[in-house]
Amino acid sequence: xxxxxxxxxxxxxxxxxxxxxxxxxxxxxxxxxxxxxxxxxxxxxxxxxxxxxxxxxxxxxxxxxxxxxxxxxxxxxxxxxxxxxxxxxxxxxxxxxxxxxxxxxxxxxxxxxxxxxxxxxxxxxxxxxxxxxxxxxxxxxxxxxxxxxxxxxxxxxxxxxxxxxxxxxxxxxxxxxxxxxxxxxxxxxxxxxxxxxxxxxxxxxxxxxxxxxxxxxxxxxxxxxxxxxxxxxxxxxxxxxxxxxxxxxxxxxxxxxxxxxxxxxxxxxxxxxxxxxxxxxxxxxxxxxxxxxxxxxxxxxxxxxxxxxxxxxxxxxxxxxxxxxxxxxxxxxxxxxxxxxxxxxxxxxxxxxxxxxxxxxxxxxxxxxxxxxxxxxxxxxxxxxxxxxxxxxxxxxxxxxxxxxxxxxxxxxxxxxxxxxxxxxxxxxxxxxxxxxxxxxxxxxxxxxxxxxxxxxxxxxxxxxxxxxxxx
Numbered sequence: 001x002x003x004x005x006x007x008x009x010x011x012x013x014x015x016x017x018x019x020x021x022x023x024x025x026x027x028x029x030x031x032x033x034x035x036x037x038x039x040x041x042x043x044x045x046x047x048x049x050x051x052x053x054x055x056x057x058x059x060x061x062x063x064x065x066x067x068x069x070x071x072x073x074x075x076x077x078x079x080x081x082x083x084x085x086x087x088x089x090x091x092x093x094x095x096x097x098x099x100x101x102x103x104x105x106x107x108x109x110x111x112x113x114x115x116x117x118x119x120x121x122x123x124x125x126x127x128x129x130x131x132x133x134x135x136x137x138x139x140x141x142x143x144x145x146x147x148x149x150x151x152x153x154x155x156x157x158x159x160x161x162x163x164x165x166x167x168x169x170x171x172x173x174x175x176x177x178x179x180x181x182x183x184x185x186x187x188x189x190x191x192x193x194x195x196x197x198x199x200x201x202x203x204x205x206x207x208x209x210x211x212x213x214x215x216x217x218x219x220x221x222x223x224x225x226x227x228x229x230x231x232x233x234x235x236x237x238x239x240x241x242x243x244x245x246x247x248x249x250x251x252x253x254x255x256x257x258x259x260x261x262x263x264x265x266x267x268x269x270x271x272x273x274x275x276x277x278x279x280x281x282x283x284x285x286x287x288x289x290x291x292x293x294x295x296x297x298x299x300x301x302x303x304x305x306x307x308x309x310x311x312x313x314x315x316x317x318x319x320x321x322x323x324x325x326x327x328x329x330x331x332x333x334x335x336x337x338x339x340x341x342x343x344x345x346x347x348x349x350x351x352x353x354x355x356x357x358x359x360x361x362x363x364x365x366x367x368x369x370x371x372x373x374x375x376x377x378x379x380x381x382x383x384x385x386x387x388x389x390x391x392x393x394x395x396x397x398x399x400x401x402x403x404x405x406x407x408x409x410x411x412x413x414x415x416x417x418x419x420x421x422x423x424x425x426x427x428x429x430x431x432x433x434x435x436x437x438x439x440x441x442x443x444x445x446x447x448x449x450x451x452x453x454x455x456x457x458x459x460x461x462x463x464x465x466x467x468x469x470x471x472x
Contacts, residue, residue, distance in 0.1 A: 019059055023072050024055045024456040030079050039090035040083060040453050046093050049073055073132040074263050077176040078116055081128055085357055086198055089120035091458040097127075097166055113159035118166060121186075122459045123303075123438040125413070127132065127168045129156055132176045140186045149183060153191055153237070160239045164416035165457050172196055178231035187235050196234035252384045273360040276320050276395060280402050282366040302368040304462065306403070306433025307427075308379045309444040311372070315395040317472025319357050326470065341468070348467055357465055364442065364462055371404040373433040375426065389471040404463055413457065422451035435459060 031047045054071050080287045082090060096112035129152075131138065145358035153173070160168055171195070187193035284302075306314075313319055318326070326334070326349050335342045351357075372380075377400070384393050410432025419425055426449045434441040440460035443449065449461050 001282045017061055020072050021055060023076065024051055024058070025339045027051050027072075027075050027079055028055075028428070031084065033383060034079075034082055039093075042091045043090055046095065047075070047079070050094060061336075072296070073176065074130065077130050077132050077174065078128075080176070080200070081117060081130065081174060082119075086121055087117075087119050089458040089460050091453060092118035092166075092456045095456075113155055115156070115159075118168070118456065118458050121170075123170075123440065123460055124170065125166075125168045125435075125458050127160060127171045128174055129171060130174045130185065131179075134357050135175070135178050135180050138175070138179055138183055138305060140183050150186065150190065153187070155238065155253055157191070158240060163413075165413045165455060167413045167416075168239055171239060172234055173237070174232065176181065176232050178233050184233065184235070187237075191236045191237050193235040196236045200229060200234070201231065202388055221330060222399060224366065249458050264388075275356070275362070276314070279314070279358055279362045279365060280399055282362065283402055284367060284369040303437060303439035304365060304368045304370050305431075305437065305439040305441040306370055306372050306376065307430050307441055307443045307445060308376050308383070309398070309466060310442040310464060311376065311380045311399065312383065312414055312469055313357055313444065313467035314361065314399055315392045316467040317389065317392055317470045318348050318352050318467050320391070320395065320472070322470060322472045323352050325472075337423075345468055345470065348465075351465055352467075355465075361442075361464060364464075369404060370398075370402060371406060371434070371437060371439060373406055373408045373430060375408050375429050375433075377405055379426075387469040389469075392469055406437065409433050409436050415458075417452075417455060417457070420451070422447060423455075424448075431459065432462070 028048065030050050031044060034044060036044070048069075054075065078093065081087060082093075085305030092115070094116055095114070095117075097115050097197060098112045115127045116128075116130040119128065140147050140150050156171055160171055173187070184193075184195075270376060283414040316322075326345070327338075331342075334345070338345050379398070384396055388396065408429050410429045414428050414435050417428060419421055419428070426469055427445065431441050431443075431448070431452070440462050442462045444464050446463060449459075449463070452459050
């Protein structure tokens with residue numbers, strides 16, 4: 001009898017290990033399919049390393065080994081969150097957040113606080129803390145064996161307050177197997193946590209099947225996903241006690257909003273492409289009382305922060321039908337006009353012929369409220385005075401009347417970054433002001449974007465191809 005039992009135990013153990021391996025291979029495939037437009041290459045590499053390490057651990061297990069991986073469900077949960085369409089700008093995964101030198105109220109954590117995902121949700125910087133534990137093992141108070149959820153939340157919020165450049169507006173706690181009502185009540189009563197209102201979806205190409213022992217594995221091509229993460233619960237906590245910073249809040253804009261701004265007539269002799277007129281006419285340029293408007297009050301609006309490169313690209317003669325004139329101008333005259341920038345300008349001309357930039361930008365800008373900070377307006381006007389032609393200057397005046405112009409007010413987390421050759425103060429102000437208003441910055445300055453990404457900060461940006469003022 002004992003031999004039969006032993007054989008059955010070994011068979012079950014082998015089956016469980018093989019199913020865990022299947023799940024990990026599926027996780028690896030899902031990680032590989034995450035687009036780099038959503039997650040940084042280094043973050044993707046971190047996930048792949050963790051999953052491969054777990055797979056190697058399972059491959060080394062003997063049939064009599066009693067331990068089955070406890071990290072498979074955790075990795076599945078992290079990837080499940082990363083696959084959500086509302087999650088973007090993933091800059092850091094499954095790593096500790098380094099703490100500032102200031103003391104933490106809840107003890108010393110020299111290695112920092114582990115955060116599962118640093119990303120952007122609804123244009124706001126967010127941290128995700130992921131738990132795949134059985135709800136009956138999630139206790140609120142601490143014990144000699146477990147520090148308890150309350151202490152964990154205190155530590156995460158304290159770290160979020162001191163994180164400077166990585167500071168989130170909200171922390172989202174995701175319990176993939178749910179949490180009991182007592183714990184959820186404590187989260188609300190003691191930390192003001194509220195249930196995260198956005199539904200987590202499952203990709204159509206996946207099905208999750210329940211196995212014995214509460215295992216779950218993934219196979220392809222099925223629509224029966226109703227049971228997947230059905231019991232999962234998520235809660236959001238404000239890092240700072242500021243009203244109206246909830247995700248998906250439906251706030252009205254403070255201040256008077258009137259109809260569309262009057263656009264100046266096109267003076268005789270000046271040329272503007274139909275695409276330029278169509279592009280800016282499709283923007284949301286209703287008047288806003290800037291003195292009254294605040295980021296939290298405008299959280300329901302789709303906004304785009306333009307840096308100087310974006311404004312130049314919109315009004316450039318290259319973008320607005322000037323390529324033929326430039327191509328028919330003699331090379332000697334072109335070199336005389338643009339000096340060492342001749343190759344740079346010609347490369348932009350060829351790029352424009354292959355893929356007109358205003359057509360691309362129309363899809364990015366249409367229906368959105370454009371904004372710039374005072375530093376961008378000043379720099380843009382200076383460039384126009386030196387290099388802009390009459391058509392470019394007229395288009396610029398028309399464009400500026402359609403934008404919300406705000407004071408330089410960069411976010412604390414952006415200004416908390418050290419100033420370096422690649423992270424200049426000017427750019428911290430421009431991108432930081434967009435960050436303060438929770439608006440992605442449209443830019444061709446990808447050197448700065450890469451430098452920010454290397455710090456681990458999740459920052460919303462939109463890339464465009466560069467264009468120059470050509471005296472049109």
